[in-house]
Amino acid sequence: MPKLSRDTWKQIRAEREAGLSFGLLASRYGISKTAIVRRAKDEGWNDGADAAALVRRKASAKLVGADTTDHQKRAAAIDTAAELAANVIRRHQAEAEQVRELLWRGLEMHRAAETLDEKRLAFETLKAAKISSETLTNLQRMERISYGLDDAGGGKTEIIIERSYGVLEPGVNGAGELL
Numbered sequence: 001m002p003k004l005s006r007d008t009w010k011q012i013r014a015e016r017e018a019g020l021s022f023g024l025l026a027s028r029y030g031i032s033k034t035a036i037v038r039r040a041k042d043e044g045w046n047d048g049a050d051a052a053a054l055v056r057r058k059a060s061a062k063l064v065g066a067d068t069t070d071h072q073k074r075a076a077a078i079d080t081a082a083e084l085a086a087n088v089i090r091r092h093q094a095e096a097e098q099v100r101e102l103l104w105r106g107l108e109m110h111r112a113a114e115t116l117d118e119k120r121l122a123f124e125t126l127k128a129a130k131i132s133s134e135t136l137t138n139l140q141r142m143e144r145i146s147y148g149l150d151d152a153g154g155g156k157t158e159i160i161i162e163r164s165y166g167v168l169e170p171g172v173n174g175a176g177e178l179l
Helices: 006-017 022-029 033-043 051-064 071-112 116-147
Strands: 168-170 176-178
Touching: 006 022, 006 033, 022 033, 071 116
Parallel strands: none
Antiparallel strands: 168 176
């Protein structure tokens, strides 16, 4: 049986984790199935069932340059990727602030409006703030996904409201009564 290089073993592992069988790999590389099974077990190889997750991790590592074995290059690549992510977050914060300013400007215009034309202009400014907010939310969500900035939970926020004053029970005409 031939002694395989480190690169060949990396290739075998990649193919196994992509879903190829031990038998096919053994015949392809001219080694025993037992040798591959033993190495897979020792190194904790995956069986290819979650190939999509492996592809995402590998693509992410390649994207930031973290797929290298040189530890200094890997650390530098991770630092570069972290700085890029921080810059995206800073830009998102600045964009949100601009929309907030547009909203407040529209509200101030509405409060100060005396004529119908001034009220219409204030309304259009508020409408622009709403449209800008919705568009920005969608763009930023797509960007956060593409940069991998959100958790696997999809960035959804769960709001739980706990009332300390009791439970409302339905009463007459749908009105609640405090227990």
